[in-house]
Amino acid sequence: MLENYSYYFEKLRKNKKLDYELIVVINNTTDKTDKIVNSYIKKNERIFCLNFERGGKGFAVIEGFKHALKKNNDFIGFVDADMATPPEQYFKLIEKINNVDGVIADRYLNGSKIYPAPSWKRIAARKLFNFVIRSFLLIPYGDTQCGAKVFRRKAIEKIINSIGMSNWAFDVDLLYNLKKNGFRIIPCKTLWYDKEYSKINFWKAGPWMALAIVRLRILNSPFQRFIRIYDKLIGYIP
Numbered sequence: 001m002l003e004n005y006s007y008y009f010e011k012l013r014k015n016k017k018l019d020y021e022l023i024v025v026i027n028n029t030t031d032k033t034d035k036i037v038n039s040y041i042k043k044n045e046r047i048f049c050l051n052f053e054r055g056g057k058g059f060a061v062i063e064g065f066k067h068a069l070k071k072n073n074d075f076i077g078f079v080d081a082d083m084a085t086p087p088e089q090y091f092k093l094i095e096k097i098n099n100v101d102g103v104i105a106d107r108y109l110n111g112s113k114i115y116p117a118p119s120w121k122r123i124a125a126r127k128l129f130n131f132v133i134r135s136f137l138l139i140p141y142g143d144t145q146c147g148a149k150v151f152r153r154k155a156i157e158k159i160i161n162s163i164g165m166s167n168w169a170f171d172v173d174l175l176y177n178l179k180k181n182g183f184r185i186i187p188c189k190t191l192w193y194d195k196e197y198s199k200i201n202f203w204k205a206g207p208w209m210a211l212a213i214v215r216l217r218i219l220n221s222p223f224q225r226f227i228r229i230y231d232k233l234i235g236y237i238p
Helices: 002-014 034-042 057-069 087-095 118-138 153-162 170-181 202-219 224-232
Strands: 023-025 047-052 073-081 102-106 114-115 146-151 185-189 191-193
Touching: 002 023, 002 034, 002 087, 002 170, 023 057, 023 087, 034 047, 047 057, 057 073, 057 118, 057 153, 073 087, 073 153, 087 146, 102 153, 118 202, 146 153, 146 170, 153 170, 170 185, 170 202, 202 224
Parallel strands: 023 047, 102 185, 114 191
Antiparallel strands: 073 146, 102 146
């Protein structure tokens, strides 16, 4: 992933189309990820590494955002590190941000393609989860969970301290806060290469994700004072 993204974005930089930096956030890994990243830092001075013991996708992305905000970046985004989104597809998100505040890849938008094609079970799980999101939060996006998103700096600055979900509902929490603050986010068609080793079992994780959505809705309603009762009954959902 680092080799492909470095090669592609270096070409853009040398052609004066885009300057960039790649922030790799390692969180709670037990493999040799840090050694691999450090070896690439020696090859590309625009690669940075943050290493944390605490786990959670949301935590990792937020820490990456905070690091990016310390520098003079116009756009800030994130992408999964498994090459499910090729670098040229991620760059398309940046190209489409002209008159909006953010662009998110949508694997189910007309013109998008997923390789290999998802099973009917996965499609059914995705539609069910999306129905829950639209019903409870009125978020108009068909694919909140795709791990390829980019936003304007001002949008991230505004909402970064409002995001509380660090695990099951991080992407939804992020998009909900952006919508609540009046930022315009649009979907973009993409090519997605599904990685077998990085798939989430939605039938096992789905109930927890749905409960996280309910919790997020309670927090952003007149009934937020009852959140302690909800957490006591259900158990805190990070």
